[in-house]
Amino acid sequence: MKITIVEGSGFCFGVQRAMDMIEKAYEDGLRFDTLGPIIHNPFVVKDLESKGIRAVDSLDQTDKKIVVVRTHGVPPQVYEEAEKKGIKLLDTTCPFVFNAQSAARRLVEEGYDPVIIVGKKEHPEVIGILGHAWNKPVVVGSPEEVEKLNIANRRVGILSQTTMTFDLFASCVRAAMKYAKEVHVINTRCATTERRQKATMEVAQKVDVMVVIGGRNSSNTKRLHEIASKYTRSYHIEHPDELKKEWFDGVENVGVAAGASTPPWLIEAVVKKIKEIGA
Ligand code: SF4
Missing domain, CATH: 3.40.1010.20 (4-hydroxy-3-methylbut-2-enyl diphosphate reductase, catalytic domain)
Incomplete structure (x- = not known):
């Protein structure tokens, strides 16, 4: 069975940059919360929670002195409010x-x-x-x-x-x-999402089945699943445990795509499991 991973699957440049900044800050001993969930992936959110990094809805809800601004950015009022409250912002707004x-x-x-x-x-x-x-x-x-x-x-x-x-x-x-x-x-579009969608469409046209990985509340993952479903049988999963052996019966070519908030380790775990159950 041949497995093709869609080019550009998983973290986009902006999310990878944000995750690297957060990881480095944590390793440097800083303790902080995030203003809203940093990405739409339940496993990543859970992992952060296990380190004491909570997603808060407003600056009133945190007891930390540092709060992360996520890739989406925030209005200037949030910077002003943080300054008044003596909270430092770790700003991961995507360039x-x-x-x-x-x-x-x-x-x-x-x-x-x-x-x-x-x-x-x-x-x-x-x-x-x-x-x-x-x-x-x-x-x-x-x-x-x-x-x-x-x-x-x-x-x-x-x-x-x-x-x-x-x-x-x-x-x-x-x-x-x-x-x-x-x-x-002023063209302020980021081509990453569209590039990934196009690559998913191309792979979906060539395979017997597609597996799309990402949070159920991740709109860009849902969109990839919709695109793949137009061309072949497609399954949207969050975790490798959801894979079913019968999906791969008689299948020769499998495509794997992942949304922008899917970490590399999760993609690897899904590919490994497909190999195991499809062997
Ligand atoms: S704009 Fe959004 S999709 Fe594009 S790189 Fe930044 S975070 Fe990723």
Whole structure:
């Protein structure tokens, strides 16, 4: 049985960087909590909890003097609140998210009105970006929403939540160009997610069965499973113990994909188990 691991599976650059920063801080003897779960993987969250690192919803809930800001970033008010409370922030905001925050702020400063963020209103990353731009931008999730804005003859700035697809972002830019006098586009997408999705699609077309690893609440993992399911039989698992022998009966080619919050050790453990039960 041949097992193909989708290129770019598991931790993306930003999550790997955040995990490395956290690990180093812990090894240096620092003790801290995280503002929200650092990633959507129950095993990683549990591992952190076993080290006394808790995910708190607000700075009021921690008794530590250091709190981790996760890759999604936070609005500036959180930095101010931390300073008032005497809490240090270990900031793991992904550099791509940081770019999006700066882009939104710059567009507002340069007088573009409205500044449009293509993304999900309730997503923590978008809440952070909005905060860095004085909450002035409007958030849209579709070109139809852009068309409903009153932008005729106006100077429009437009950027994207990092994980939006190229097609969605481009369709929103096109919609803005229909009416606005000027459209200033800053491409703040991070291509990692889309690259992984494309690679998953390519592998799924060539294999008899796909195993997609990641937290059940991880939206990027669910999306990989949806993509794989279009082309072949696909199973979404969180842990190797969920694998069933009958999935691999008569199977010659297996594909393995993993979401951005799946640690390397978990991918290795799944591949090992597939080899054992499929042998
Ligand atoms: S998906 Fe992209 S923007 Fe998000 S944390 Fe990973 S590298 Fe950063």
